Amino acid sequence: MSVGGILLLFILGAILSVSITEAMMTSVDRDVQAVPVAVAPAAEAGAGEAATPESAPATDAAAGEAAAPAAGEAAAEADTTTAPADTGAATDAAPAAGEAAAEEASAGVPPGVTPMDNVPVTDELQAAFLSGTCIACHVIPGIPSAVGQIGPDLTHIGTTAATRVPGESALEYIHQSIVDPTAFTAPDCPTGPCITGTMPPGLDTLVSPEDLNLMINYLAGLE
Incomplete structure (x- = not known):
């Protein structure tokens, strides 16, 4: 083979090598760009799965903390409302008992004596x-x-x-x-x-x- 033929083969080989290299680089770039697309949903799904079990107790705890003061306030209001009523009843009963004793005394009935009419001899x-x-x-x-x-x-x-x-x-x-x-x-x-x-x-x-x-x-x- 002549020198010119050898040079021609060398040039063709170099061109073919460059083409193959560019094709491989293009394929690699496409694969790299495709990876975030596939990973992103997985990452989002993972974040969602991780958030669901942890956020639920947090929500329940927040609801419980909010409910506890409300229940305590309701109980306090109930006690505050009931106590004066009981005190008032006791206060009303005391004068009533005192008035009954005063009426008996004014009627000439000594302590411990209950008036009776026509007590029979037994x-x-x-x-x-x-x-x-x-x-x-x-x-x-x-x-x-x-x-x-x-x-x-x-x-x-x-x-x-x-x-x-x-x-x-x-x-x-x-x-x-x-x-x-x-x-x-x-x-x-x-x-x-x-x-x-x-x-x-x-x-x-x-x-x-x-x-x-x-x-x-x-x-x-x-x-």
Whole structure:
């Protein structure tokens, strides 16, 4: 082969090599440009998947934090609204009880005594007069064993008791005579003027409050 032919082959080879290189570079550029297009959606999807589980608890926590103060405020308002109502009810009840006690006092009813009409003579009543030792010193109509001759005759005590102490009712006088026998001394006893201290204190403790109430009401009815 001549020298000219060799040179021609060399030139053709160089041109072919350059063409192949340019084609390869173009292909590489296309592949590189295609990668972000494929990766971007994946990255976005990954970001979405990562955000979903983490953002949900954060949202729930935010909702819980917002709800807790609201519930606390509602409970506080309920307590604030209810408390005065209860206090008002208690305040109203106290004057009512005081007024009832004042009415009883003004009506001549001593503490612990419940007015009763026409108390019958029963075994319970007779036992109460016996326990209180009343029968040892007094005559008490309707109580067969009460024939004492030391203290005042109680045959008409319901009438006389209402006049013994000014301002006191029969119930008050009889109650005081039993609970505090030295507060007032009756003028007449079977053997002469009654002597202060003849009736000892504390006899009211020998009977129950219920029996004492029966005794006082029975005596107040003896007119």
